[in-house]
Amino acid sequence: MGDQDENPACATGKIRLYVETPLQAGAEVALTREQSHYLLNVMRVKEGGAVLLFNGRNGEWRAEIVKTGKKVCVLSLRTQTREQDYVPDLELWFAPVKRAATDAIVQKATELGAAAIRPVLTRRTIATKVREDRLRATVIEAAEQCGRLTVPDVLAPLDLAEALSRLGERKLLFCDEGGNAPPARAALTGESRGAWAVLIGPEGGFEPAERAMLQAQDRVVAVSLGPRIMRADTAAIAALSLWQSQLGDW
Amino acid sequence: MGDQDENPACATGKIRLYVETPLQAGAEVALTREQSHYLLNVMRVKEGGAVLLFNGRNGEWRAEIVKTGKKVCVLSLRTQTREQDYVPDLELWFAPVKRAATDAIVQKATELGAAAIRPVLTRRTIATKVREDRLRATVIEAAEQCGRLTVPDVLAPLDLAEALSRLGERKLLFCDEGGNAPPARAALTGESRGAWAVLIGPEGGFEPAERAMLQAQDRVVAVSLGPRIMRADTAAIAALSLWQSQLGDW
Structure with a gap:
């Protein structure tokens, strides 16, 4: 997360968020309060909008916003966009x-x-x-x-x-x-x-x-x-x- | 010039200043008002104190403060500490x-x-x-x-x-x-x-x-x-x- 105009991801239209929950097809992920605020209020993404999620283990996934509330944002995982990669030690x-x-x-x-x-x-x-x-x-x-x-x-x-x-x-x-x-x-x-x-x-x-x-x-x-x-x-x-x-x- | 505690040169006790005047043995150099303020008031160097000068052409010289005033600091060049070096283009x-x-x-x-x-x-x-x-x-x-x-x-x-x-x-x-x-x-x-x-x-x-x-x-x-x-x-x-x-x- 970060300032909109400081975020290189914005220029490419790709918002990426790190989550700790397992990522797999069909899973639903509830964002933290801070992430929900960032996504809905700062970046102004609406229900139906897509973001990318990663957790350090299961690659990167495209997820769609399926539920929003005052301090709540739930995403449903659609497709894996990248497989987990190798990181030099x-x-x-x-x-x-x-x-x-x-x-x-x-x-x-x-x-x-x-x-x-x-x-x-x-x-x-x-x-x-x-x-x-x-x-x-x-x-x-x-x-x-x-x-x-x-x-x-x-x-x-x-x-x-x-x-x-x-x-x-x-x-x-x-x-x-x-x-x-x-x-x-x-x-x-x-x-x-x-x-x-x-x-x-x-x-x-x-x-x-x-x-x-x-x-x-x-x-x-x-x-x-x-x-x-x-x-x-x-x-x-x-x-x-x-x-x-x-x-x-x- | 810069904040005292941000300046890596301070840790080694070497204050370096860029000047535009020619540098040669025996020459006297009058610092700008800003440099004089920095040296005398920020770094608190006294008359007789030494700094290093360079101008991009004549290497680096050790210079001693020989005259100070309210907004004035004059240095006398002592010895060349480094010869001008090669800079890749x-x-x-x-x-x-x-x-x-x-x-x-x-x-x-x-x-x-x-x-x-x-x-x-x-x-x-x-x-x-x-x-x-x-x-x-x-x-x-x-x-x-x-x-x-x-x-x-x-x-x-x-x-x-x-x-x-x-x-x-x-x-x-x-x-x-x-x-x-x-x-x-x-x-x-x-x-x-x-x-x-x-x-x-x-x-x-x-x-x-x-x-x-x-x-x-x-x-x-x-x-x-x-x-x-x-x-x-x-x-x-x-x-x-x-x-x-x-x-x-x-």
């Missing part, structure tokens, strides 16, 4: 920044196909309070608008050391501003798909002890994103794009 | 969107090393009024903060057809959402450096006639940025990142 680990930049990071990571998003607290992290409900609302809205069939998982915030200790078989693309890391393209050449995470530091960068801890890990691939200093949201989009282009679904 | 052509998204596109294009930025008006472009002074202020602020030695040129807005007619020897990376264009990585493999532009459409995409016009051009390389619909600012950052990674200075 890519997590974004990011140090929370100010609210607007955090919103941007989470929205863009969704558009770029991240499977999960984890706030990671570092020594120079400015915003240590993370509102997971807000992140969750942002990823749902972004997923609805960008045509995804899944919503990224919002993972609980962890300290950097704790997050690293739980890395397991996952590889970590560490965007290392300060060092002499090789260019991302060269570093990713020869790497295989599978479970990955991209780590973006806070505006002030990582502390030397944190960089040493990262570099000591076998499964960490340190990369450079060029000679300029990027804001955290720019770096997150750049790194996710390069990963998708080389190892993901682009 | 990459332009960003973008369809202006709402103010916040346009600001984001221009700021991020600067961080990503674009040499010039041109607003391009398409049939579905929402915001046809472009405040070039505002774009210019945004690129200067972003250049100061990201460590660049140049400020991107802000080029006059052109209609898409007019911009294409002036393409000359420049190649154009056309981010084509609607079509069956090859992935950017494959399309750029084998391409050579030289003069390029990246074209990002408006939120609603290009009209069929515009896509046909683009595809008919010899020097246009159409690419896909994956299966999801991205907002204009996300697409701009993704495309510039992929270009820099394959053909630029990353």
